[in-house]
Amino acid sequence: MLIKVSQPLLNNALQQIAHAVPAKSLIPILSGMKLEAELDGITLTACNGDMMLKCKIPSSVNQVIIHETGSTVIPARYLIDIIRNLPVDLITLTIDQNPRISIQSGNAMFHLNGMDPEQFPQMADFDNQDRVQFPNHLLKKWIKQVSFAASSSETRPVLTGVSCQFDRNEFKLLATDGVRLASRTAAVNQTFTERHAHVIVPGKNLINYAKILNDEEDVTVVTIAGSRILFKSNNFMMQSSLLEGTYPMIDKITRNSYTTEMTVNSSRFMHALERVTLMAEKNNIVKLQLNPENTAQLSSKTAEVGDAIEEFSLEEVHGDPLTIFFNGKYMIDIMRAVDSGQVLLRFSGKWNPIIVQPADNLTALYVLTPIRSN
Amino acid sequence: MLIKVSQPLLNNALQQIAHAVPAKSLIPILSGMKLEAELDGITLTACNGDMMLKCKIPSSVNQVIIHETGSTVIPARYLIDIIRNLPVDLITLTIDQNPRISIQSGNAMFHLNGMDPEQFPQMADFDNQDRVQFPNHLLKKWIKQVSFAASSSETRPVLTGVSCQFDRNEFKLLATDGVRLASRTAAVNQTFTERHAHVIVPGKNLINYAKILNDEEDVTVVTIAGSRILFKSNNFMMQSSLLEGTYPMIDKITRNSYTTEMTVNSSRFMHALERVTLMAEKNNIVKLQLNPENTAQLSSKTAEVGDAIEEFSLEEVHGDPLTIFFNGKYMIDIMRAVDSGQVLLRFSGKWNPIIVQPADNLTALYVLTPIRSN
Numbered sequence: 001m002l003i004k005v006s007q008p009l010l011n012n013a014l015q016q017i018a019h020a021v022p023a024k025s026l027i028p029i030l031s032g033m034k035l036e037a038e039l040d041g042i043t044l045t046a047c048n049g050d051m052m053l054k055c056k057i058p059s060s061v062n063q064v065i066i067h068e069t070g071s072t073v074i075p076a077r078y079l080i081d082i083i084r085n086l087p088v089d090l091i092t093l094t095i096d097q098n099p100r101i102s103i104q105s106g107n108a109m110f111h112l113n114g115m116d117p118e119q120f121p122q123m124a125d126f127d128n129q130d131r132v133q134f135p136n137h138l139l140k141k142w143i144k145q146v147s148f149a150a151s152s153s154e155t156r157p158v159l160t161g162v163s164c165q166f167d168r169n170e171f172k173l174l175a176t177d178g179v180r181l182a183s184r185t186a187a188v189n190q191t192f193t194e195r196h197a198h199v200i201v202p203g204k205n206l207i208n209y210a211k212i213l214n215d216e217e218d219v220t221v222v223t224i225a226g227s228r229i230l231f232k233s234n235n236f237m238m239q240s241s242l243l244e245g246t247y248p249m250i251d252k253i254t255r256n257s258y259t260t261e262m263t264v265n266s267s268r269f270m271h272a273l274e275r276v277t278l279m280a281e282k283n284n285i286v287k288l289q290l291n292p293e294n295t296a297q298l299s300s301k302t303a304e305v306g307d308a309i310e311e312f313s314l315e316e317v318h319g320d321p322l323t324i325f326f327n328g329k330y331m332i333d334i335m336r337a338v339d340s341g342q343v344l345l346r347f348s349g350k351w352n353p354i355i356v357q358p359a360d361n362l363t364a365l366y367v368l369t370p371i372r373s374n
Numbered sequence: 375m376l377i378k379v380s381q382p383l384l385n386n387a388l389q390q391i392a393h394a395v396p397a398k399s400l401i402p403i404l405s406g407m408k409l410e411a412e413l414d415g416i417t418l419t420a421c422n423g424d425m426m427l428k429c430k431i432p433s434s435v436n437q438v439i440i441h442e443t444g445s446t447v448i449p450a451r452y453l454i455d456i457i458r459n460l461p462v463d464l465i466t467l468t469i470d471q472n473p474r475i476s477i478q479s480g481n482a483m484f485h486l487n488g489m490d491p492e493q494f495p496q497m498a499d500f501d502n503q504d505r506v507q508f509p510n511h512l513l514k515k516w517i518k519q520v521s522f523a524a525s526s527s528e529t530r531p532v533l534t535g536v537s538c539q540f541d542r543n544e545f546k547l548l549a550t551d552g553v554r555l556a557s558r559t560a561a562v563n564q565t566f567t568e569r570h571a572h573v574i575v576p577g578k579n580l581i582n583y584a585k586i587l588n589d590e591e592d593v594t595v596v597t598i599a600g601s602r603i604l605f606k607s608n609n610f611m612m613q614s615s616l617l618e619g620t621y622p623m624i625d626k627i628t629r630n631s632y633t634t635e636m637t638v639n640s641s642r643f644m645h646a647l648e649r650v651t652l653m654a655e656k657n658n659i660v661k662l663q664l665n666p667e668n669t670a671q672l673s674s675k676t677a678e679v680g681d682a683i684e685e686f687s688l689e690e691v692h693g694d695p696l697t698i699f700f701n702g703k704y705m706i707d708i709m710r711a712v713d714s715g716q717v718l719l720r721f722s723g724k725w726n727p728i729i730v731q732p733a734d735n736l737t738a739l740y741v742l743t744p745i746r747s748n
């Protein structure tokens with residue numbers, strides 16, 4: 001192998017896939033990054049067992065020159081640090097004495113012991129599978145709106161995932177940790193897929209993909225093969241494992257009628273919540289009270305320290321007075337995810353789940369279980 | 375107490391002194407921040423036992439209104455979070471039922487249980503003491519240039535401090551952790567102080583002061599009283615404890631003549647060091663070699679992973695060829711602190727300390743002990 005590549009291009013590609021390098025791995029090969037040089041460009045791959053990220057840098061006359069093809073696996077942390085510290089210039093990568101790789105730029109010369117590329121995990125075969133396609137800017141938004149509600153605890157592993165349902169006419173994302181739930185339905189063009197698919201993707205992988213998805217003009221093609229899913233956008237792709245198990249159903253949570261409904265300005269309600277939650281005890285209990293004369297307030301207290309109370313204005317209100325307790329931080333997360341100036345809060349008494357929806361768009365739905373308190 | 379103060383002013387003052395609030399303290403009163411309202415303004419004080427920060431917000435017609443004077447101690451973490459989350463508007467602070475303090479802004483109302491201000495540590499009395507005065511921008515620079523070399527280990531507590539010598543004609547800062555040393559001498563106008571003073575100030579307090587010193591146009595007045603030192607700039611002041619003990623002397627380290635001297639471009643030498651140190655083992659051993667034909671190179675290696683080698687150019691060189699090993703990270707720290715385009719490196723063989731000085735300014739001096747290696 002003998003290639004020359006410009007430092008900013010290589011550095012940028014490495015930063016994109018660095019997330020997939022495990023901090024510590026019992027499998028030595030995973031501490032490496034696979035580098036493949038083919039005539040049409042360089043491909044870099046990192047894998048933490050659960051997620052594989054791949055980035056391609058296409059050949060170009062002055063910036064990516066392939067003198068001799070080849071492949072190797074390079075210690076990832078060293079490679080990332082070295083490339084980041086090299087000057088903006090052409091870098092020469094050579095395998096002179098296999099498995100030793102040389103990295104040279106200006107007066108600097110590094111030698112790293114490579115590993116056998118045959119040992120590195122392979123991507124699954126996604127050819128000949130159905131595919132759906134989403135504009136990147138929308139996919140990024142949907143993932144952010146839903147994935148925060150996935151569980152971070154491994155007690156019920158399936159809840160660390162985000163349920164993704166691909167149907168003829170719609171794409172539905174749903175996440176829940178058992179206390180709160182976020183879901184989002186998007187109409188899709190039916191030519192995208194020919195069959196129904198329902199998979200559970202690890203939430204942290206989805207969040208990762210949304211974070212590094214930088215070309216918002218482009219589209220992401222999604223393919224499923226066996227127990228793996230592939231997200232591909234331009235020269236970048238993520239393969240993720242899928243979670244096994246049954247995801248909770250949402251159908252029984254929503255009702256036809258509610259005892260209390262109120263519409264609030266999302267940003268003002270969120271800021272009031274942020275302030276009041278500051279004085280909530282460690283479990284973040286916040287009290288919401290709707291008084292008979294239709295004034296509403298949030299309050300909280302911490303024993304021996306103090307309390308907070310804040311009135312908030314209602315854009316619209318129907319139904320019965322109400323006193324309900326919930327996790328303030330969880331409601332703040334929902335308000336941050338809601339992509340709308342006004343939100344509709346629906347209640348069925350103090351023991352039943354609170355339903356939150358953007359007032360202008362009922363395709364997103366958030367549910368928060370209240371806390372029993374006095 | 376009844377005062378009104380604009381949110382940005384109060385928030386900014388709190389952020390400045392927040393560094394002195396201990397993360398955890400066995401002394402309950404130190405988890406609080408003292409607030410004193412007098413006719414001429416509000417004073418906030420935080421203290422972690424070792425360092426006290428004080429910030430004054432002077433009265434002003436529209437932004438800081440003192441209706442009724444008074445003082446209290448407020449739980450610091452709550453106060454900081456609450457004020458940061460309030461909107462940009464006037465905040466009303468009241469002691470209605472002592473020790474309860476109310477914080478009100480718009481529709482938000484907080485109550486916090488205050489503590490007895492009489493219990494809060496007092497500042498030492500610095501009146502009638504000699505004082506020296508430095509322009510803030512210079513003091514900030516000197517502290518940065520020297521204090522990094524102080525020890526972070528409590529094995530020899532005195533080395534966690536920075537030695538400060540105030541003389542009739544010069545001010546000398548010196549820090550060392552036993553392996554490296556940084557010192558800086560500044561000529562001062564002799565009218566500033568009438569006597570000699572030599573104190574050891576905890577390095578982290580000095581670094582803290584340099585960090586939050588934001589008015590670089592102003593001057594800092596330094597006063598010493600007993601075992602305490604006061605740094606005061608405009609409406610902000612820091613009182614620090616002093617360390618007891620004998621600080622190492624520097625006089626025996628420098629020599630009249632050296633066997634090898636070289637002048638290098640500081641930025642280029644630093645970048646080469648940064649790259650080569652990436653491949654050094656955990657103790658950061660880097661090898662510097664000056665060849666008989668006056669070429670020079672840095673190199674390093676990590677067993678089983680690889681190695682790095684980089685030639686660097688010399689602006690000037692005198693003396694014998696040389697091979698010497700040192701801690702690469704420590705040399706990088708020195709290069710970052712050196713405020714000069716070129717540095718002079720002086721050697722007396724491979725076992726003796728390396729002397730580093732800005733080529734154009736011999737008032738700063740850095741010393742690095744070499745590592746014995748093969």
